[in-house]
Amino acid sequence: MTKLIEMAKNATAVKAQLAQLSEKQKNGALAAIAKALRENTAQILAANDQDIAAAQAAGMKESMQDRLKLDTVRIEGIAAAVEQLIELPDPVGKILSGETMKDGMRLINIRVPLGVVGIIYESRPNVTVDAATLCLKSGNVCILKGGKEAIYSNTALMKIMRETLEECGLPADFMQLIEDTSRAAAQELMGLAGYLDVLIPRGGAGLIQSVVENAKVPVIETGTGNNHIYVDADADQAMALTILDNAKTQRPSVCNAVETLLVHQDIAEEFLPKAKALLDAHSVEWRGDEITRQILGAQVLPVTNEDYQTEFIDYIMACKVVSDLEEAIAHIAEYGTGHSEAIVTKDYDRANRFTNAVDAAAVYVNCSTRFTDGGEFGLGAEIGISTQKLHVRGPMGLEALTSNKYMVLGSGQIRG
Amino acid sequence: MTKLIEMAKNATAVKAQLAQLSEKQKNGALAAIAKALRENTAQILAANDQDIAAAQAAGMKESMQDRLKLDTVRIEGIAAAVEQLIELPDPVGKILSGETMKDGMRLINIRVPLGVVGIIYESRPNVTVDAATLCLKSGNVCILKGGKEAIYSNTALMKIMRETLEECGLPADFMQLIEDTSRAAAQELMGLAGYLDVLIPRGGAGLIQSVVENAKVPVIETGTGNNHIYVDADADQAMALTILDNAKTQRPSVCNAVETLLVHQDIAEEFLPKAKALLDAHSVEWRGDEITRQILGAQVLPVTNEDYQTEFIDYIMACKVVSDLEEAIAHIAEYGTGHSEAIVTKDYDRANRFTNAVDAAAVYVNCSTRFTDGGEFGLGAEIGISTQKLHVRGPMGLEALTSNKYMVLGSGQIRG
Numbered sequence: 001m002t003k004l005i006e007m008a009k010n011a012t013a014v015k016a017q018l019a020q021l022s023e024k025q026k027n028g029a030l031a032a033i034a035k036a037l038r039e040n041t042a043q044i045l046a047a048n049d050q051d052i053a054a055a056q057a058a059g060m061k062e063s064m065q066d067r068l069k070l071d072t073v074r075i076e077g078i079a080a081a082v083e084q085l086i087e088l089p090d091p092v093g094k095i096l097s098g099e100t101m102k103d104g105m106r107l108i109n110i111r112v113p114l115g116v117v118g119i120i121y122e123s124r125p126n127v128t129v130d131a132a133t134l135c136l137k138s139g140n141v142c143i144l145k146g147g148k149e150a151i152y153s154n155t156a157l158m159k160i161m162r163e164t165l166e167e168c169g170l171p172a173d174f175m176q177l178i179e180d181t182s183r184a185a186a187q188e189l190m191g192l193a194g195y196l197d198v199l200i201p202r203g204g205a206g207l208i209q210s211v212v213e214n215a216k217v218p219v220i221e222t223g224t225g226n227n228h229i230y231v232d233a234d235a236d237q238a239m240a241l242t243i244l245d246n247a248k249t250q251r252p253s254v255c256n257a258v259e260t261l262l263v264h265q266d267i268a269e270e271f272l273p274k275a276k277a278l279l280d281a282h283s284v285e286w287r288g289d290e291i292t293r294q295i296l297g298a299q300v301l302p303v304t305n306e307d308y309q310t311e312f313i314d315y316i317m318a319c320k321v322v323s324d325l326e327e328a329i330a331h332i333a334e335y336g337t338g339h340s341e342a343i344v345t346k347d348y349d350r351a352n353r354f355t356n357a358v359d360a361a362a363v364y365v366n367c368s369t370r371f372t373d374g375g376e377f378g379l380g381a382e383i384g385i386s387t388q389k390l391h392v393r394g395p396m397g398l399e400a401l402t403s404n405k406y407m408v409l410g411s412g413q414i415r416g
Numbered sequence: 417m418t419k420l421i422e423m424a425k426n427a428t429a430v431k432a433q434l435a436q437l438s439e440k441q442k443n444g445a446l447a448a449i450a451k452a453l454r455e456n457t458a459q460i461l462a463a464n465d466q467d468i469a470a471a472q473a474a475g476m477k478e479s480m481q482d483r484l485k486l487d488t489v490r491i492e493g494i495a496a497a498v499e500q501l502i503e504l505p506d507p508v509g510k511i512l513s514g515e516t517m518k519d520g521m522r523l524i525n526i527r528v529p530l531g532v533v534g535i536i537y538e539s540r541p542n543v544t545v546d547a548a549t550l551c552l553k554s555g556n557v558c559i560l561k562g563g564k565e566a567i568y569s570n571t572a573l574m575k576i577m578r579e580t581l582e583e584c585g586l587p588a589d590f591m592q593l594i595e596d597t598s599r600a601a602a603q604e605l606m607g608l609a610g611y612l613d614v615l616i617p618r619g620g621a622g623l624i625q626s627v628v629e630n631a632k633v634p635v636i637e638t639g640t641g642n643n644h645i646y647v648d649a650d651a652d653q654a655m656a657l658t659i660l661d662n663a664k665t666q667r668p669s670v671c672n673a674v675e676t677l678l679v680h681q682d683i684a685e686e687f688l689p690k691a692k693a694l695l696d697a698h699s700v701e702w703r704g705d706e707i708t709r710q711i712l713g714a715q716v717l718p719v720t721n722e723d724y725q726t727e728f729i730d731y732i733m734a735c736k737v738v739s740d741l742e743e744a745i746a747h748i749a750e751y752g753t754g755h756s757e758a759i760v761t762k763d764y765d766r767a768n769r770f771t772n773a774v775d776a777a778a779v780y781v782n783c784s785t786r787f788t789d790g791g792e793f794g795l796g797a798e799i800g801i802s803t804q805k806l807h808v809r810g811p812m813g814l815e816a817l818t819s820n821k822y823m824v825l826g827s828g829q830i831r832g
Contacts, residue, residue, distance in 0.1 A: 015775075016749070016773055016775065019775075020772055020773070099794060101787070101792065101793075101794075103783075105783055105787070107793060107794075109810075112775075114805050114806070115775065115805060193628065193629070197804075197805045197806070198805070198806055212609065212632065213609070213632055216628065216629055218634075218635070218637075218804055218805075218806040219634070220806070221634075236828070239828040242828060242830055243828065243830055245830075246830035246831060247830075250830070250831060333432070351825075355823045355825075356436055357432055357436070359431075359432070359435075359528075359531065359821075360821070361821065361822060362821075362822040362823075362824060363821065363822070363823050363824070364824045364826065365823075365824070365825050365826060366825070366826045366827055366828055366829075367519075367521055367824060367825075367826025367827075367828065367829040367830070368829065368830045368831050370830070370831035371517070371521070371824060371829075371831055372822075376517065376831070377517075377523060377822070378515060378517075378523075388613075388634055389530050389531060389613045389614070389634075389819035390530070390613070390614055390634040390636070390806065390807045390819070391806045391807040392820075393819050393820050393821065393822075394525075394820070394821075394822050403805035403806070403809050404808075404809050404810070405775075405776070405777065405778075405779065405809065405810075406777060406778040406779070406788075406793070406809075406810050407771045407778075407779050407781075408778060408779070408780045408781070408783060408787060409767075409771075409781045409782070409783075410780065410781060410782045410783025411782055411783070412652070412655040412658060412659065412782055412783065413782075413783040413784065413787070414658055414659055414661075414662035414663075414666070414783070414784040414786070415662055415666060415784050415786035415787055415792070
């Protein structure tokens with residue numbers, strides 16, 4: 001029996017207990033975890049120092065080191081996020097629907113935890129606490145696999161959480177971290193059919209693609225956002241500029257930022273120079289089609305098909321002038337990843353046509369794509385943003401970590 | 417470009433059109449399809465004759481030939497089932513939830529079709545019409561792959577449906593049948609990432625296992641039901657006998673039939689002989705543990721671990737005497753497939769403990785497992801019974817073939 005199979009069996013052994021924990025018990029454990037994280041800040045920082053030292057020795061980019069870095073403020077933020085989960089309603093046990101069946105039995109459809117949730121993620125150590133506590137609140141046992149860059153931090157955080165569970169009189173195995181950070185361990189996790197009820201990848205496009213291609217367990221695909229803003233001939237151009245600026249530059253590294261600007265040909269000559277001037281303030285690099293370059297000049301690089309396919313998550317703006325709404329919709333259908341898509345227009349019919357025809361988790365009229373977010377959508381917490389259509393689409397909160405069960409209460413009924 | 421990629425592109429090209437069809441248009445097409453099936457009965461029967469002739473030449477079992485066989489009554493049944501779909505409400509377009517966001521935008525969560533649905537199934541030709549019309553009503557383009565035994569029947573049925581769509585002024589490619597019945601074609605279908613929004617296998621355990629293991633697209637696992645009835649010490653034994661008889665013998669070939677009887681040790685000596693006498697009327701073969709054999713005699717075969725794992729779908733009853741409810745729950749956790757599980761008891765606390773602790777799509781107190789069914793649960797139609805926890809669990813009706821989309825309607829809002 002491999003180490004991972006052993007962990008999977010441990011998870012299976014305690015999943016029924018966690019599924020039936022009361023909200024009060026779960027909230028008590030969450031409060032204790034938040035407290036323990038604060039009290040053990042020095043221990044966490046010492047472990048994080050080891051990760052940072054290894055990262056520096058390996059010549060990791062500054063921006064990547066920053067994702068890895070913990071300090072007292074960040075640890076306080078992690079603990080506070082755990083406390084916020086206490087305030088959220090427990091999704092488990094809600095009666096979703098029900099009826100009295102024709103023979104008199106009560107049919108009750110009740111919300112239950114998924115069971116055992118695997119989460120595979122990259123460098124940020126805060127995800128270890130975030131994912132484990134979201135699973136705890138939703139009644140799910142978790143098996144986590146973080147990136148090797150954060151292994152010291154992750155191990156320290158998990159040790160604190162597991163010890164805290166035991167102090168609360170609960171099994172430590174509600175939460176487990178795979179300490180083997182090899183590719184082989186990731187492959188084995190993806191193959192844990194019969195143990196994992198779902199595997200959720202959180203990270204870059206490469207990780208997500210690898211999980212989707214290799215997993216033999218149900219997967220929720222998250223994250224990649226190759227998003228567009230279409231500025232219609234009838235747009236309020238001042239509004240379009242504000243929205244474009246927000247969607248591209250407020251936080252370009254996130255999945256709800258915009259990557260490609262589509263502009264109606266009738267206004268391109270007027271709109272594009274204003275858009276360029278605005279984004280120049282953030283040194284945004286433009287890559288445009290032929291008409292864009294005719295309007296904005298040859299310092300705009302020629303856009304490639306690959307650019308249209310790329311989630312830059314950077315200060316880069318692809319741009320295409322389109323002949324009409326239908327061309328914009330077709331472009332989005334071809335290149336979009338089904339995350340967040342926006343139209344800016346004053347025309348009622350075209351707004352409707354866009355929201356109906358564009359196939360994405362979130363479609364926007366006259367506002368920024370940056371709102372696709374669990375907090376903004378009122379979910380309170382977020383385990384990721386689903387870009388698949390099965391199970392859940394868009395921001396995933398606690399309910400996304402649940403399933404349902406039918407209970408049928410009879411008095412001797414048989415089927416005729 | 418392979419034939420299947422061409423079909424996938426055809427499906428993608430028309431999915432937006434189908435997603436936006438009105439309920440009236442979809443119902444019109446369904447009515448026309450039902451009519452065309454009736455009018456072309458002779459053509460369907462001629463094709464079916466070719467399948468039957470091939471089956472006979474290949475020496476197919478009578479019971480399998482019966483699954484394949486069509487006649488005027490069965491074709492009428494298929495047409496009538498299509499007409500029943502007309503009566504069901506269109507799931508698409510329902511507003512699932514919504515709110516006014518803090519900056520004043522309207523957030524609207526609306527139900528949309530999944531998009532392109534693949535369905536892979538075995539010998540029954542009625543599934544071709546059933547699956548295609550369920551997809552049509554729920555706004556989904558479908559790509560079907562049936563078994564090679566039914567290829568003539570399936571091809572004839574699909575031809576009629578596609579011609580009817582065209583006569584209704586709709587694209588024939590709303591529905592496509594893969595005529596290549598090879599294993600390689602099945603493998604290619606399972607690998608159609610980027611085209612298929614979901615792949616649903618309908619058939620035996622082997623088919624389902626193969627799809628779950630090999631698919632690179634989201635899958636809904638259906639069907640396998642290795643189900644148990646636990647007869648508690650406090651059971652009404654007459655009721656337990658009625659329920660056992662119904663669950664085992666009313667229709668043993670279906671997934672909601674029971675396979676293993678678990679009996680509390682305190683009543684085993686009294687209950688088991690009555691149970692055996694009852695099932696003897698249907699020549700049910702018993703396979704029991706040691707205590708069962710001590711009670712019922714050596715003509716009961718010794719049960720093996722493999723028996724406990726097997727969905728017999730036949731007149732075979734595995735039987736185990738357990739020391740208490742907890743042993744029953746543990747046995748179900750180890751061997752059950754998460755389909756339908758029942759307890760017969762008069763004890764309130766043990767009924768609750770069973771329904772809470774047993775992890776299955778449907779858990780029953782004092783009634784037969786045979787009720788796990790889309791029709792019985794009020795869904796009106798059924799595409800299968802999900803035994804996975806992601807997306808949907810239990811009987812799947814039209815809503816199981818849908819996803820959601822967020823529409824955000826603003827007036828210039830940006831994220832601060």
